[in-house]
Amino acid sequence: SKAASAVSQDEDSSSASSIISRFRQYLQINTAQPKPNYHEAADFLISQANSLSLESQVLEFVQGKPLVLLKWPGKKPALPSILLNSHTDVVPSEHHKWAHPPFDAHLDSATGNIYARGSQDMKCVGMQYLEAIRKLKASPSFRQPLRTVYLSFVPDEEIGGHPGAEMFAHSEVFQKMNVGVVLDEGLASPDDFYRVFYAERSPMWLVIKATGPPGHGAKLYDNSAMENLLKSIESIRRFRAAQFDLVKSGSRAEGEVISVNMAFLKAGTPSPTGFVMNLQPSEAQAGFDIRVPPAADHLSLEIRIAEEWAPSSRNMTFEFKQKASVYDKFGKPMLTAHDGSNPWWGLLEEAIKNANGKVGKPEIFPASTDARYFREQGLPAIGFSPMANTPILLHDHNEFLNKDEYLKGIDAYESIIKAFASFDERTSDDESKAEL
Ligand SMILES: CSCC[C@H](NC=O)C(=O)O
Ligand SMILES: [Zn+2]
Ligand SMILES: [Zn+2]
Numbered sequence: 098s099k100a101a102s103a104v105s106q107d108e109d110s111s112s113a114s115s116i117i118s119r120f121r122q123y124l125q126i127n128t129a130q131p132k133p134n135y136h137e138a139a140d141f142l143i144s145q146a147n148s149l150s151l152e153s154q155v156l157e158f159v160q161g162k163p164l165v166l167l168k169w170p171g172k173k174p175a176l177p178s179i180l181l182n183s184h185t186d187v188v189p190s191e192h193h194k195w196a197h198p199p200f201d202a203h204l205d206s207a208t209g210n211i212y213a214r215g216s217q218d219m220k221c222v223g224m225q226y227l228e229a230i231r232k233l234k235a236s237p238s239f240r241q242p243l244r245t246v247y248l249s250f251v252p253d254e255e256i257g258g259h260p261g262a263e264m265f266a267h268s269e270v271f272q273k274m275n276v277g278v279v280l281d282e283g284l285a286s287p288d289d290f291y292r293v294f295y296a297e298r299s300p301m302w303l304v305i306k307a308t309g310p311p312g313h314g315a316k317l318y319d320n321s322a323m324e325n326l327l328k329s330i331e332s333i334r335r336f337r338a339a340q341f342d343l344v345k346s347g348s349r350a351e352g353e354v355i356s357v358n359m360a361f362l363k364a365g366t367p368s369p370t371g372f373v374m375n376l377q378p379s380e381a382q383a384g385f386d387i388r389v390p391p392a393a394d395h396l397s398l399e400i401r402i403a404e405e406w407a408p409s410s411r412n413m414t415f416e417f418k419q420k421a422s423v424y425d426k427f428g429k430p431m432l433t434a435h436d437g438s439n440p441w442w443g444l445l446e447e448a449i450k451n452a453n454g455k456v457g458k459p460e461i462f463p464a465s466t467d468a469r470y471f472r473e474q475g476l477p478a479i480g481f482s483p484m485a486n487t488p489i490l491l492h493d494h495n496e497f498l499n500k501d502e503y504l505k506g507i508d509a510y511e512s513i514i515k516a517f518a519s520f521d522e523r524t525s526d527d528e529s530k531a532e533l
Contacts, residue, residue: 110148110231111231111232111235113500113504116228116504116507117204117211117500117503117504119145119224119228120202120211120220120221120224120503121202121204121211121213122141122202123138123141123142123215123220123223123224124200124202124211124213124214124215124216124220125200125201125202125213126138126141126200127200128185128186128187128215129186129187129188129189129190129199129214130186130187130188130189130253130255130256131189131256133185133186133187133252135161135162135163135185135186135252136163138165138185138250139155139163139165139185139250142165142167142185142223142250143155143165145227146165146167146227149227149230149231149234150234151167151168151169151230151248152167152168152169152170153165153166153167153168154166154167154168156265156268156270158260158261158264158265158268159260159264162252162253162260162261163252164249164250164251164252164261164265165185165248165249165250166247166248166249166250166270167247167248167249167250168245168246168247168248169230169242169245169246169247169248170245171241171242171243171244171245171246171518172241172242172243173243173244173521174245176243176244176245176277176521177244177275177276177277177278178244178245178246178247178274178275178276178277179242179244179245179246179247179276179277179278179280179514179517179518180247180248180249180274180276180278180279180280180471181226181246181247181248181249181279181280181514182248182249182251182262182279182280182281182467182468182471183219183220183222183223183226183248183249183250183251183281183282184219184223184250184251184252184253184254184255184258184261184262184282184467185220185223185250185251185252186252186253186254186255186256187214187215187218187220187255188214188218188255188492190214190494190496191494194494195212195494195495196212196495197212197495199212199213199214199496200213200214201213202216204500208499209499209500209501210497210498210499210500211497211498211499211500211503212495212496212497213496213497214496215496216496216497216498217285217482217484217487217489217490217491217496217497217498218282218482218491218492218496219282219482221482221484221498221503221506222282222482222483222506223248223250225483225503225506225507225510226248226510226514227248228507228510229507229508229510229511229513229514230246230248230514232507232511233511233514233515239515242514242518242519243518243519243520243521244277244517244518244519244520245274246514246517246518247274247276249262249265251265251467254466254467257419258467258470261467262467262470262471263467263470265470266470266471266473266474271474276471276476277441277476277477278441278476278477278478278479278517279468279471279476279477279478279479280478280479280481280513281466281467281468281471281478281479281480281481282466282467282468282480282481282482283462283480283481283482284462284480284482284484284489284491285482285484285485285487285488285489285490285491285498286457286484286485286486286487286489287486287487287488287489288485288486289455289485289486290455290456290457290485291449291454291455291456291457291481291483291484291485291509292457292460292481292482293435293445293446293456293457293459293460293479293480293481294352294459294460294461294462294468294479294480294481295432295433295434295435295442295459295460295461295479295480296352296390296391296430296431296432296433296461296462296472297352297391297431297461297462297463297464297465297466297468297469297480298352298355298356298388298389298390298391298461298462298463298464298465299388299389299391299420299421299422299423299431299465299469300386300387300388300419300420300421300464300465301387301388301389301417301419301420301421302360302384302385302386302387302417302418302419302420303384303385303387303402303406303415303416303417303418304382304383304384304385304415304416304417304418305326305329305382305383305384305385305402305406305407305413305414305415306380306381306382306407306413306414306415306416307322307323307325307326307329307380307381307382307411307412307413308322308325308379308380308412308413309321309322309323309324309325309377309379309412310379311376311377311378311379312376312377313375313376313377314374314375314376314377315375316377320411320412321377322364322377322378322379322380322381322412323364323377323378323381325381325411325412325413326364326381326382326383326413328411329383329405329406329407329411329413330359330383332405332406333357333359333385333406336355336357336401337356337357337358340354340355340356340357341354341356350460350461351463352390352460352461352462352463353390353392353461354390355387355388355389355390355393355398356386356387356388356463357385357386357387358385358386359383359384359385360384360385360386361383361384362382362383363381363382363383363384364378364380364381364382365378366378384418388463388464388465389423390461391423391430391431391432391461392430395423402415403415421465421469422469422473425472425473425474425475426473426474426475427475429475431469431472431473432472433472433477433478433479434477435459439477440520440522441477441479441517441520442459442477442479444513444516444517444520445479445481445513445516445517447516448509448512448513448515448516448517449483449509449512449513451512451516452505452508452509452511452512452513453505453508454483454485454505454508454509455485462480466480468480482506483502483505483506483509483510484498484502484506485502485505486499486502487499487502
């Protein structure tokens with residue numbers, strides 16, 4: 098009969114093998130920077146949304162960079178909503194260095210590992226949100242949330258998030274959504290404990306330039322561009338080593354020190370056979386990726402840059418290619434409370450435990466995510482990607498996620514979304530918002 102075939106179709110779409118095949122389908126869409134196939138990803142996501150009867154909308158703040166916004170309306174739409182965010186782009190890969198092509202989403206039958214760019218960062222999370230909703234919709238004890246649940250699939254996180262999460266967080270659409278809490282990405286952990294993040298370091302991409310008189314390669318003289326740049330590099334390396342020592346000795350976590358890594362070095366006078374060897378160049382530059390924890394003294398770092406790393410007294414200049422804000426729009430450091438003052442934090446930990454997961458102690462994310470654009474709006478944002486017993490392979494060769502770990506992650510989100518969407522109290526944040 099018709100009814101029987103509908104039921105068997107339902108069973109089919111909720112089976113582990115169809116869950117895994119949907120994940121692999123999403124992974125097979127090549128959304129690698131710098132030319133992500135965003136429209137194919139958007140079409141796929143909208144077809145998923147349709148199969149779940151979620152409302153969908155495509156926002157295009159910048160042409161060619163679609164943001165897919167899905168909505169599961171709550172029974173009490175006046176309560177602040179839940180936002181489940183994920184990015185659709187992935188970083189490029191060196192295909193020939195992978196054991197399996199990065200967009201095959203190869204499933205190793207012996208281990209259950211699924212190899213693909215984006216398997217950890219972060220197509221897993223985007224699909225897990227959807228699968229968790231599929232389960233909740235099928236569960237007789239739940240069916241409809243109290244609070245409205247939104248899902249955003251945003252472009253360009255890997256290149257700074259400006260046409261994606263940043264413009265979204267500043268948009269009128271976003272304001273009308275009345276978001277109360279945001280979930281975004283975290284990191285895998287090699288042990289049993291899921292990692293949870295309440296803040297992140299802020300990125301600072303610094304280019305320093307030195308100039309000096311050119312001269313014969315045989316002449317020793319002061320103030321050449323190379324000498325001036327090298328003095329800076331020596332001083333930057335001393336600073337780096339001191340910060341790294343704090344991590345090596347175990348006195349600070351990775352996210353609690355300032356990291357500085359050289360991204361490029363550019364100097365010399367090119368010649369058809371390489372570089373001119375007996376000419377000291379008149380210009381030299383170097384670029385650094387710097388990450389600054391929220392509690393660090395940003396002002397003294399900037400003074401150090403101006404006075405020690407690129408002093409004009411040594412013919413040096415500097416420029417920031419990227420410098421994120423450190424404070425939210427209310428002038429507060431961008432830290433999501435992870436104590437009793439933030440009910441979402443307790444709900445999250447409890448929900449993960451209810452799904453048989455273990456939660457590590459709250460951490461500062463060492464790199465950057467789109468969560469900063471939501472924290473900038475004064476919203477609590479929690480970084481969480483449910484991947485325990487998994488090596489950290491984001492941006493690495495042979496990125497993979499095990500299929501059973503992926504399925505466990507869906508259970509974690511089912512529990513979290515249920516808890517968040519059922520939470521029937523206004524938080525103190527909501528109240529202060531209502532007063533404004
Ligand atoms: C300055 S925005 C860069 C964002 C990027 N995010 C993930 O790797 C990062 O390098 O942390
Ligand atoms: Zn990511
Ligand atoms: Zn990334």
